[in-house]
Amino acid sequence: MLVSFFPLFDASGSLTLASPMPLHSHLLLLLLALSTSVVAGSVSSSPSACAGGGGGGGDAAIVAAAFRGVRNFQLPPCGAVRELRLPSRNLTGAVAWAALANLSGLAVLDLSGNALQGAIPGGFWRAPSLRHVDVSGNQLGGALRVVEASPRLESLNVSGNRFTGVAGAEALAGLRVLDVSANRIRAVPQGLRRLARMSRLDLSRNAMQGRFPGDLPPLAGLRFLNVSYNNFSGVVDGGAVKKFGHSAFVHSGNTSLVFSENSTARRPPPPPSPPPSHPHRSGGKNDTATPARRTRTRSRRKHLSVVTVAVVCGVVSVAMLLCLVGCVACGVLRCRKNRGKEAEEEKRKAHWGGKDEEEVVAVAAAAAKGSSAAPVVLFERPLLELTLADLAAATSGFGRESQLAERGGRSGAAYRAVLPGDMHVVVRVVDGAMAGVGEDDDPATAATAFRDLARLRHPNILPLLGYCIAGKEKLLLYEYMEKGDLHRWLHELPAGRPDMEDDTGGDIWEVAEDKRSISDWPTRHRIALGIARGLAFLHQGWAGSGRPVVHGHLVPTNILLGEDLEPRISDFGHPSDTTPEGDVYSFGVLVLELITGQAGWDEASVSWARGIIRDQKGLDIVDPRVRDEAGGGPETSTVEREMVECLRVGYLCTAQSPEKRPTMQQVVGVLKDIRVAPASSSST
Numbered sequence: 001m002l003v004s005f006f007p008l009f010d011a012s013g014s015l016t017l018a019s020p021m022p023l024h025s026h027l028l029l030l031l032l033a034l035s036t037s038v039v040a041g042s043v044s045s046s047p048s049a050c051a052g053g054g055g056g057g058g059d060a061a062i063v064a065a066a067f068r069g070v071r072n073f074q075l076p077p078c079g080a081v082r083e084l085r086l087p088s089r090n091l092t093g094a095v096a097w098a099a100l101a102n103l104s105g106l107a108v109l110d111l112s113g114n115a116l117q118g119a120i121p122g123g124f125w126r127a128p129s130l131r132h133v134d135v136s137g138n139q140l141g142g143a144l145r146v147v148e149a150s151p152r153l154e155s156l157n158v159s160g161n162r163f164t165g166v167a168g169a170e171a172l173a174g175l176r177v178l179d180v181s182a183n184r185i186r187a188v189p190q191g192l193r194r195l196a197r198m199s200r201l202d203l204s205r206n207a208m209q210g211r212f213p214g215d216l217p218p219l220a221g222l223r224f225l226n227v228s229y230n231n232f233s234g235v236v237d238g239g240a241v242k243k244f245g246h247s248a249f250v251h252s253g254n255t256s257l258v259f260s261e262n263s264t265a266r267r268p269p270p271p272p273s274p275p276p277s278h279p280h281r282s283g284g285k286n287d288t289a290t291p292a293r294r295t296r297t298r299s300r301r302k303h304l305s306v307v308t309v310a311v312v313c314g315v316v317s318v319a320m321l322l323c324l325v326g327c328v329a330c331g332v333l334r335c336r337k338n339r340g341k342e343a344e345e346e347k348r349k350a351h352w353g354g355k356d357e358e359e360v361v362a363v364a365a366a367a368a369k370g371s372s373a374a375p376v377v378l379f380e381r382p383l384l385e386l387t388l389a390d391l392a393a394a395t396s397g398f399g400r401e402s403q404l405a406e407r408g409g410r411s412g413a414a415y416r417a418v419l420p421g422d423m424h425v426v427v428r429v430v431d432g433a434m435a436g437v438g439e440d441d442d443p444a445t446a447a448t449a450f451r452d453l454a455r456l457r458h459p460n461i462l463p464l465l466g467y468c469i470a471g472k473e474k475l476l477l478y479e480y481m482e483k484g485d486l487h488r489w490l491h492e493l494p495a496g497r498p499d500m501e502d503d504t505g506g507d508i509w510e511v512a513e514d515k516r517s518i519s520d521w522p523t524r525h526r527i528a529l530g531i532a533r534g535l536a537f538l539h540q541g542w543a544g545s546g547r548p549v550v551h552g553h554l555v556p557t558n559i560l561l562g563e564d565l566e567p568r569i570s571d572f573g574h575p576s577d578t579t580p581e582g583d584v585y586s587f588g589v590l591v592l593e594l595i596t597g598q599a600g601w602d603e604a605s606v607s608w609a610r611g612i613i614r615d616q617k618g619l620d621i622v623d624p625r626v627r628d629e630a631g632g633g634p635e636t637s638t639v640e641r642e643m644v645e646c647l648r649v650g651y652l653c654t655a656q657s658p659e660k661r662p663t664m665q666q667v668v669g670v671l672k673d674i675r676v677a678p679a680s681s682s683s684t
Helices: 023-040 055-066 122-126 238-244 284-288 292-351 358-368 387-395 442-454 486-492 521-539 582-597 603-614 624-630 638-653 664-674
Strands: 007-009 014-019 043-045 082-084 093-094 109-111 115-118 132-134 139-145 154-159 162-167 177-179 201-204 210-211 223-226 230-238 253-260 375-378 414-419 423-429 464-470 473-479 558-562 568-571
Touching: 007 023, 007 521, 055 082, 093 603, 115 603, 122 624, 139 486, 223 238, 230 582, 238 292, 375 387, 387 414, 387 464, 442 473, 486 558, 486 582, 521 558, 521 582, 521 624, 521 638, 521 664, 582 603, 582 638, 603 638, 624 638, 638 664
Parallel strands: 082 109, 093 115, 109 132, 115 139, 132 154, 139 162, 154 177, 177 201, 201 223, 210 230, 230 253
Antiparallel strands: 007 014, 043 082, 375 464, 414 423, 423 473, 464 473, 558 568
8 A cells, every 4th residue: 555654844833744644545634735725715825834923924914914904804824925815705994005015925916806995005016026916896996006016017907996097107017917997097007108018908998098009008019908998099000900809999089099991901802703705696507506505505695694683783782882881981970070079078078077168158258248347246355346357357268277177066167366466266156056045046135145155254164255246147256275175185195295296197286395294193183173173163053043054065175275284164055955963974984084094985985994993993094104104203102092082083973873973063072182282273
């Protein structure tokens, strides 16, 4: 009988050989071990034991820390992690990607088909051994930034997520496979053309804009390409269609994308020529032909007649078909032209906030006609006499060059203007009801409502500076906030700094001398407290009425930051079905976003965060930028306690039952107790 020694690891981690056993027993144990590893693991690791704090134990600790905020995750066996495969495991929550970057031996990462959320920081790609990454089919979002990439990375699949852009693609020099399909990426990643080793590229289903093929890697090296359902422009030749197939270019471009025939493309063979006919002479030998020969002659003539008729019918059919094709082509070109106009119109609307231009045209028309003399009322400068014509001049006739991109407001188009006295304002067209005023209300009623709205003054509320009523058209004037909104500081600017260029295509914030950011904890807390104060003030109600002002749409894009990074709530005064308790819930979600640094919150992600906070693990989901800035100092433990307590405020505000949520006045008190504010801070 064949026998074999079975290798075992003792408690000290040393390799020992067990007593000899039959070969079939050896195979049975081996199969059992393999099946156990398949069921329990999706992790390929070396057999080093965790005891003694060896390298294998270190990797296990890193993986545990990286997935501490992820539900349904099971800790892998000890060992140096080389492959981490966890597809379709119902994982929910946020991965600490920076921790995963510390796995020096990690070569394969597969987290596809789960419900992971948050953004992937640029530092993750520095993992030195990383070769294949698949995070497709999750809920990851934000800009996919590659700060420093592993030179070994060959395959990256981020399809089916919520990514809005890709920055730093040129750092992925060794990449051969890239799939970013089914995301929300609106522009071709810069640097993509430099990836000369690319063999498979899928950019489909993004509504992506770019030039074909100029913005892509060399087509000669690609074996697979899909750019369907995008908005490319350029020229697609017949060779590309032949190589990648028609399905690679379905709805791939706008009217500027041209499909041209390749000169080397195969042409259909010409139609067969009719066989030559031979005339038969009458008389002579033919008259003396035998019956059999005469029969063959008649048969031949009949065959020639059939062929001639067939050829004539074929020619007529081809001519009719060509006429039909010509008619269809004309119709298609006409429809395509109309669709192109519609696409350009939709593109223009999307770029300018998705608002219809009817309101802008109406305002411009009012300025050009008799309403141009309609007065502009400025509450703080009553002696400054301005008219609608002055506003039109300050906004270039309410032109596109002065229009601000829409960032989530509920009213009409907005324009930046500089009025006499270097007064920087935003002129917003009122679209729909505002401050209790309907579209058809008379000017006197509207003026009274706007004056009431202007009485809402608080350091954390964006004040109404004035208004202009020109017939049915109404304009509101607000202070222009140079710093922008909270969403951009949290998610679009690197490290939340205003002096750096936005890699997703935004403009440069020209405050290079201002090195402040919102990555430090005191600033984050001050922003949360300021928003709470402003919302509590609104809930106190209109002056003298006792009726609360419900915001109804409290999101980071409606939180503007002043020169001192003090927050101001904007976009209030609209009719809303939301209650004050609904505002409290929205504030709780905003607090979670502010402290975790994660975007795209919905009911599922709120439930996930509440579970972590309830399990006393809130510190695990704090924004790493804030923790890094607070780490190492003598007050680290105090700062971490304050962060956790603020997360607890978000937990209380997002309670399922509205009656269990605190009032905003109570929230202000709790936030003030968590961290003592400077003496100069504003009070409610």
